[in-house]
Amino acid sequence: xxxxxxxxxxxxxxxxxxxxxxxxxxxxxxxxxxxxxxxxxxxxxxxxxxxxxxxxxxxxxxxxxxxxxxxxxxxxxxxxxxxxxxxxxxxxxxxxxxxxxxxxxxxxxxxxxxxxxxxxxxxxxxxxxxxxxxxxxxxxxxxxxxxxxxxxxxxxxxxxxxxxxxxxxxxxxxxxxxxxxxxxxxxxxxxxxxxxxxxxxxxxxxxxxxxxxxxxxxxxxxxxxxxxxxxxxxxxxxxxxxxxxxxxxxxxxxxxxxxxxxxxxxxxxxxxxxxxxxxx
Amino acid sequence: xxxxxxxxxxxxxxxxxxxxxxxxxxxxxxxxxxxxxxxxxxxxxxxxxxxxxxxxxxxxxxxxxxxxxxxxxxxxxxxxxxxxxxxxxxxxxxxxxxxxxxxxxxxxxxxxxxxxxxxxxxxxxxxxxxxxxxxxxxxxxxxxxxxxxxxxxxxxxxxxxxxxxxxxxxxxxxxxxxxxxxxxxxxxxxxxxxxxxxxxxxxxxxxxxxxxxxxxxxxxxxxxxxxxxxxxxxxxxxxxxxxxxxxxxxxxxxxxxxxxxxxxxxxxxxxxxxxxxxxx
Numbered sequence: 001x002x003x004x005x006x007x008x009x010x011x012x013x014x015x016x017x018x019x020x021x022x023x024x025x026x027x028x029x030x031x032x033x034x035x036x037x038x039x040x041x042x043x044x045x046x047x048x049x050x051x052x053x054x055x056x057x058x059x060x061x062x063x064x065x066x067x068x069x070x071x072x073x074x075x076x077x078x079x080x081x082x083x084x085x086x087x088x089x090x091x092x093x094x095x096x097x098x099x100x101x102x103x104x105x106x107x108x109x110x111x112x113x114x115x116x117x118x119x120x121x122x123x124x125x126x127x128x129x130x131x132x133x134x135x136x137x138x139x140x141x142x143x144x145x146x147x148x149x150x151x152x153x154x155x156x157x158x159x160x161x162x163x164x165x166x167x168x169x170x171x172x173x174x175x176x177x178x179x180x181x182x183x184x185x186x187x188x189x190x191x192x193x194x195x196x197x198x199x200x201x202x203x204x205x206x207x208x209x210x211x212x213x214x215x216x217x218x219x220x221x222x223x224x225x226x227x228x229x230x231x232x233x234x235x236x237x238x239x240x241x242x243x244x245x246x247x248x249x250x251x252x253x254x255x256x257x258x259x260x261x262x263x264x265x266x267x268x269x270x271x272x273x274x275x276x277x278x279x280x
Numbered sequence: 281x282x283x284x285x286x287x288x289x290x291x292x293x294x295x296x297x298x299x300x301x302x303x304x305x306x307x308x309x310x311x312x313x314x315x316x317x318x319x320x321x322x323x324x325x326x327x328x329x330x331x332x333x334x335x336x337x338x339x340x341x342x343x344x345x346x347x348x349x350x351x352x353x354x355x356x357x358x359x360x361x362x363x364x365x366x367x368x369x370x371x372x373x374x375x376x377x378x379x380x381x382x383x384x385x386x387x388x389x390x391x392x393x394x395x396x397x398x399x400x401x402x403x404x405x406x407x408x409x410x411x412x413x414x415x416x417x418x419x420x421x422x423x424x425x426x427x428x429x430x431x432x433x434x435x436x437x438x439x440x441x442x443x444x445x446x447x448x449x450x451x452x453x454x455x456x457x458x459x460x461x462x463x464x465x466x467x468x469x470x471x472x473x474x475x476x477x478x479x480x481x482x483x484x485x486x487x488x489x490x491x492x493x494x495x496x497x498x499x500x501x502x503x504x505x506x507x508x509x510x511x512x513x514x515x516x517x518x519x520x521x522x523x524x525x526x527x528x529x530x531x532x533x534x535x536x537x538x539x540x541x542x543x544x545x546x547x548x549x550x551x552x553x554x555x556x557x558x559x560x
Contacts (some may be wrong), residue, residue: 054404060396063546076545079375084391087510088548089387093373095359095534099542107369110362120555124334149520230367260540260553262379265356268368273540273552275400 057257057274059175059245061099065180066243068190068217073102074098084232096270100243101220102261108227109269110265115267122239123259125164125210127276128152129251133170140183141221142169143196149203156206161208164257168247169193172215175245183222190222204236211259213241213274241274254279304462337493337537337554339381339455339525346523348470348497351427354378374551378524382497382541382549388514395547402519403442403539403555405490407556409531413450416473420463421501422449422478431485441488444537448527449473452495455525470502484516491539493521493554498550521554532560534559 046217059065063073067199074094097103105112113119130152136142144167149159159165170193174180183191193216200219212219212233219229219240233240241259256279261272339345340504343353354374362368377383385392393399410432414421424447429439439445451472454460473496480499483489492513499509499520513520521539523537536559541552 053399056400056543058543060543060545079415082386082388087388088390089376090547091373091375092544092550093371095371096369106362108362108367110368116379120334120336123553123555124557133470258538258540258555258557260538260542260555262540262542262553263336263338263340264372264552265340267370270372271542273403273542275403275538275540277404277538 053278055246055249055255055276055278057244057246057250057276058100058272059172059243061094061271064178065099066175066178066217067098068182072098094271096264097242097266099271100241100245100274101271102259102269103230103234103240104241104261104267104269105234105237105239106266108230112234113237114265115269116263116265117259118239122162122210123261125162125257125259126160127250127255128156128159128163128165128166129168129247131168131251132193133168136169136171140191140193141223142193143221144194144199145196146199146202149199159203159207159209163207163209164211164213164241164259165203165209166213166241166244166247167193167195167215167254168251169215170248172245172247175243182217192216192218192222194221194224195219195229196221197226197232200229200232204232204238209238209240211239211241213244214248215244217242227258239269241272242276250276250278281557301543308422333346333558335526335529335556335558337524337526337556338380338552339452339523339528341374341551342380344456344458345379346455346497347464350462351484352378373408376544376550377522379551380521380525380554381551382539383510383514383520383522384541384547384549385514385519386546386550388501388510392514393517394545395541395549396543396545398519402442402490403541405442405537405539406440407530407535407537408436408439408443408445409448409527410445411531412473413448416449416451420471420473421503421517422473422477423501424474425476426479426482427481437486439483439489439529443487443489444491444493444521445489446493446521446524446527446537447473447475447495448531449495450525450528452525455523462497470497472498472502474501474504475499475509476501477512480509480512484518486510489518493524495524495527497522519549521552525556530556530558 063076067073072180074092077091079091104115104118108113128147131145132142132144132148194214220227255276255277259272259274261270264270343356347353354372358370359369359371384395384398386394410424410428412422412424412428474494500507535556537556539552539554541550544550
């Protein structure tokens with residue numbers, strides 16, 4: 001896929017059609033209502049040394065969790081129980097963009113790869129965590145800027161090939177306080193940190209990444225109406241992860257992240273288990 | 281959890297209450313109608329060397345896939361599309377035991393751990409693949425027996441601590457032929473391979489495993505009405521994976537399997553992405 005051309009087409013259509021959160025809102029109350037088997041990993045993983053702990057980067061998937069739209073959470077029902085039925089099963093009704101979840105290129109680009117056919121090699125990646133928690137504490141719609149990436153690289157060296165680059169804003173601590181996590185002061189607006197447009201373009205064009213992740217509800221900051229980072233990431237064939245947990249537990253460590261997103265048929269992404277295998 | 285006692289209680293209740301597939305059948309047409317963050321890994325992973333490819337052990341999650349009961353498949357709906365809405369999202373209605381999925385202790389043991397609180401360290405494991413495809417080709421309800429495990433150990437050494445032990449029966453090749461995968465000759469019976477009761481007891485009591493996996497619809501063979509392996513595995517606090525794909529691609533190789541099962545709240549397990557990181 002030629003990413004600059006795709007991004008241009010998506011952006012032009014967005015400008016023409018009023019590509020905004022209103023499009024989400026018109027679908028509010030959503031839930032109230034032979035592929036390649038193996039994929040080569042970048043050689044750097046051959047240098048992996050001592051993976052000796054697992055960190056869970058996933059929140060519990062729950063009807064009570066925060067969602068981009070209000071009342072968009074899953075429905076959870078008990079189907080059978082051990083007493084008296086002998087075994088226990090639940091049924092879920094759930095949108096693909098709920099809880100800790102993945103955005104795959106088809107989420108924003110018509111005809112792009114869906115999650116069931118997405119290259120599995122891209123789901124295993126060295127983690128980079130960029131800490132913007134200090135400015136996010138002062139300004140909810142703070143963004144990862146190119147300067148933040150440059151500061152990380154000055155301390156750690158260039159972002160490794162095939163990296164999954166996370167924004168750590170400290171927002172995951174608010175997960176169980178839905179209004180605080182959404183940053184809605186009561187007027188329906190959303191206010192939380194995300195990747196800035198220039199930073200996501202820099203990562204796609206100047207670095208060789210697998211994807212990005214955020215500890216908030218959207219790859220773009222809450223006050224975005226143009227979804228620049230979504231467009232840039234999806235148009236480049238990369239993926240995003242939203243609602244990531246516990247990034248502070250891997251910050252400064254060498255970790256390989258495995259993105260366990262089920263192969264939802266024709267999926268635009270979906271709820272996932274994201275695990276970090278931490279070395280040392 | 282004291283596994284022999286739990287297993288005894290579950291078995292007694294099963295004997296008393298007629299614990300059989302009839303209990304499943306009465307719920308047919310199901311879909312038609314603060315936790316520990318990090319977990320230490322066993323030391324053996326510190327010896328991991330060159331993980332340089334990823335093998336997808338997961339089938340596509342689809343309404344058309346085989347299920348234990350007929351008509352138990354998920355419902356997949358398009359909510360919004362890139363044209364004209366600007367982005368693409370699907371909604372799923374899905375039981376926890378659909379597609380490539382995990383069985384967690386609470387599936388068969390009242391009060392046992394659910395998937396959202398299950399130890400993440402158990403989700404990362406060295407793979408052992410026991411090949412019973414030859415006898416399964418001759419007898420659909422063939423089982424993994426203690427002798428099969430002993431034969432594997434004679435060739436490979438003792439099953440490593442923390443292993444995820446898979447049955448390879450060759451059944452995954454039938455995945456897209458639902459009647460063949462279910463082994464229903466037309467009379468409603470199910471016929472496919474699984475773990476024998478003695479083999480699962482051996483693994484739980486004589487070896488130190490994380491769980492087991494099968495390339496069929498159930499940990500027990502299709503003709504089981506007592507679900508001995510389910511009871512043994514769940515009572516011991518272990519887990520099972522059903523509907524595993526592509527095991528032949530990792531057979532004989534050194535692989536670490538990551539079980540990407542989302543943290544479904546209070547979940548009995550659920551649809552998962554199962555990935556093998558293969559060395560060498």
